[in-house]
Amino acid sequence: MRLAALKFGEEQMPRFYLLGDLELGPGGFCVVPRDEWEAVGFIASIRAHPCPMSDQCNHYPRVIRAATDEEIARWRQRRVREREAMIICKQKVAEHGLPMKVSTVEIDESHNKVVFHFTADKRVDFRALVRDLAATLRARIELWQIGVRDEAKIIDGFGVCGERLCCAGYFREFKPISIRMAKNQDIALAPSKLSGSCGRLMCCLAYEEPTYVEMAHGMPPVGALVRTAGLEGIVVDRHILRQTIQVMDREEKTHTVQRDEVREVIEIRDRKGRKVKRLQDLEQEAEAGEAEAAKVPPDDESAGQ
Secondary structure, eight states, X not given: OEEEEEESSTTSOOEEEEOTTOOOOTXXXXXXXXXXXXXXXXXXXXXXXXXXXXXXOOXXXXXXXXXXXXXXXXXXXXXXXXXXXXXXXHHHHHHHTOOOEEEEEEEEGGGTEEXXXXXXXXXXXXXXXXXXXXXXXXXXXXXXXXXXXXXXXXXXXXXXXXXXXXXHHTOSSOOOOOHHHHHHTTOOOOHHHHBOTTXXXXXXXXTSHHHHHHXXXXXXXXXXXXXXXXXXXXXXXXXXXXXXXXXXXXXXXXXXXXXXXXXXXXXXXXXXXXXESSHHHHHHHHHHHHHHHHTSOOOOSOOXX
């Protein structure tokens, strides 16, 4: 089974569809189901289906048929109109002095409608802009304000891992991501390491966080004074997946110790430098902080206007 990577616009990454038995190649055009209507897409590339049970795969929609010459001509004309509409919209935004960034444009010829997506730091009064664009483009105008995460989902791209952005690939909705997820996985709190293409915390921080929390339960944290069969020292580092800790003794020598070898946690200091006599006290404090954070509702990333 083959997959065709189709492009519907210049500013969007390809979407994958099952090609089936159709004799189509890269550079061709085909008709596929999209939202509530059929759309023409440009075949950017063709690749083999990654799943060994591709015959039973229902994840990708199927290509309906090859596009006709008339549909291809209309597709090319629509791309030209969208480029012109984007240039006009950016010029009008500058003329009106609106603090907004236009991200994408899409023309719906069947309804004589032009849809723009934009990002802004706050709500924007664009009523005068809509009237100006409608008079210039002679079409119905829709302006939708989206968040930076929604912008990355629409425009698409690749993450630091080399794979396609999760939000554009298979996310149906965004879930709140907190810095605590990185702390629970002992990840260095560097913005360049934690931020995605949208500038926010990467969504993949939530993938393995429950496993890390479960495996780290009962492990002495960094800064704890521990005692083993023949060693007493301070925990300077730990590897949750390997279930090991790095212990520095009084001679400043580092030893790798298995979690099961720790016989006693003598003393623990939290992030504020306070002494905690028992490991359970520190865990209860962390749980109380998470419960308090859960009371604050997450910000809504997108707001349609």
